[in-house]
Amino acid sequence: MPQSRSFQVDCQHRVAFTRDVFDPANPALAEVLSQSAERRLIAFVDEGVAHTHPDLGTRLEQYLATRTHAGEALPSLRMIEVVSGGEASKNSMSVAQQVLAATDLHGIDRKSFVLAIGGGAVLDAVGFGATIAHRGVRLIRLPTTTLAMDDAAMGVKNGINHFGKKNFIGTFAVPWAVIADELFLHTLTDRHFLSGFSEAVKIACLKDPALFDAIERDASRIRARDYSAAMPIIARSATLHLDHITQSGDPFELCEARPLDFGHWAAHKLESLSDYAITHGEAVAIGIALDCEYAVLSHLLDAEIAARIRNCLHALALPTWHPLLMRVDHLAQGLEEFREHLGGQLTVTHLRSMGSASEVHEIDHAILAAAAAALAPRASP
Ligand SMILES: NC(=O)c1ccc[n+]([C@@H]2O[C@H](COP(=O)([O-])OP(=O)(O)OC[C@H]3O[C@@H](n4cnc5c(N)ncnc54)[C@H](O)[C@@H]3O)[C@@H](O)[C@H]2O)c1
Ligand SMILES: [Zn+2]
Incomplete structure (x- = not known):
């Protein structure tokens, strides 16, 4: 008999929501960098952030210099580099x-820091590099999109x-x-701002009917970029993702069920089939609509629940159909x-009612084709 030992590893997952992270008066970044004067950063x-925030590098330098001058033991900043943005950052090494x-x-x-500032794609690609260097250096994520804030940055995954094939x-x-x-x-x-709300709809459907009510109620304010409506929804979605990862008992996905991937099997296939012309958030909206149908x-x-979800996605200007859905052979491949x-048995999460889901292990291709056809826009009479 081989020897077998079971052991636990205690992990810390630190998450903060803040405003103006590089304001020298803001302690959020310094707090996670503290006691590391001999370390480097x-x-x-x-690149999308670098273009729209041209003073970012200077502000980061000033932030660290000001707080170090005030006596904090912070790492020395060695380099700031711009990387390609969007899915292109994940499509090569x-x-x-x-x-x-x-x-x-x-x-x-391994006690020094890599700071990744960007959308979900850049966080995934930079995170991948940082977690294979020396088998993992300290990675700090600053998510800069709605999707990265309400989902991607909260996860424990990195990839290209x-x-x-995605990831x-x-x-x-x-x-x-x-x-x-x-x-x-x-x-x-606006497109990337709204894209991220499909992940909030996803987790609301799975775990929090009250959050779904709030998204439904505030969809037009979110569409008008009213941050007082948008931020509580982003923060609640982030908390639900974080709770799932830290409390569900399977952060590293050793089991077959992956409830947070509701709507994602089709989404990943649509993203790659469209050569990433469809954003991840849009693809997730279509994937949710397809699985609900x-x-x-x-x-x-x-x-009625499926119609309510579709209407909510439409109110957020998110799509629920794409011509690629008509290729059921491609979907089956997905x-x-x-x-x-x-790994293991096919496991797809299906919604049963608002706030409750279950796993299915077989997908009937004829029903899938009928579901895709039912979502297609009707020609006007
Ligand atoms: N690791 C995970 O657990 C996880 C979870 C969900 C999604 N993801 C991944 O996240 C990716 C999608 O991320 P996304 O929706 O954030 O899109 P994205 O990273 O592709 O970014 C979209 C666009 O916005 C630009 N951008 C980013 N921040 C900006 C800002 N503040 N101002 C102006 N432009 C900005 C980018 O340069 C890019 O062109 C997908 O690859 C998906 O697979 C990963
Ligand atoms: Zn996703």
Whole structure:
């Protein structure tokens, strides 16, 4: 008999929501960097953020200099580098390679820091580099999109796309800290701003009917970029994701069920089939609509609930259909890729009622085709 030991590892997942993170009076970043005077820090900035926040580098330098001058033991900033933004950052090894090269050049050890500032894609790609360098240096994420704040940055996953498949290469690693600063969201395009709310709809459907009510009620204010309506929803979604990761008992996805991936099997396939013309958030909206319609046709979900979810997504200007849905052979391939990525038996999360879901292990391709067809826009008479 082989020897078998069970052991636990205690992890800390530090998350803060703040405003104006580089204001020297704001303690959020200094708090997670404290007691590390002999350490070093390198920062990577999403090009979309670098263009819209041209003073970011200077403000980061001034932030650290001011607080160090005031007596805090902070790491020395060795480099700030701009990396390509959006899905392009995940479609090759080059961003991860930049992180590895800078880690080597600037002598970043495992107690030093990599600061990743950007959307979900840049956080995934920089995070991947940081978590394979020396088997993992300290990674601090500053999410700058709605989706990165309400979902991606809260997770413990990093990765890049390969072989035309989403997140084919990647790591599980708990970030040192996550700091979400609302002010970054002000420079997002409307499309990327709204995209992130599909993840809030997703987790609301799964876990929090009251959050769904709030999104439904405030959708037009969110669309008009009313931050007093948008931020509580982003923060609540982030908390629900964080709670799931830290409390569900399966942060590193060793089990087959992956409830947070509701709507995602189709989403990942649509993203790669469209060559990433569809954003992740939009693809998730379509994937949620498809899985809900499938559940209705399989008598698992009330048609009224599915219609309510579709209407809510439409109110957020999110799509619920794409012509690529008509290729059921491609969708079936997406299911198999999803199964392979999870390992083991195919496990798809289906909503049963608002706030409650269950797993199914088989998808009927004829019902899938009917669900896709039912979502197609009707030609006007
Ligand atoms: N690791 C995880 O657990 C996890 C979870 C969910 C999603 N994701 C991944 O996140 C990615 C999607 O992330 P996203 O929706 O944040 O989009 P994104 O990272 O693709 O960014 C969208 C665009 O916005 C730009 N941008 C970013 N911040 C900006 C700002 N403040 N101002 C102006 N422009 C800005 C980027 O340069 C890019 O062009 C997908 O690759 C998805 O797979 C990962
Ligand atoms: Zn997602």
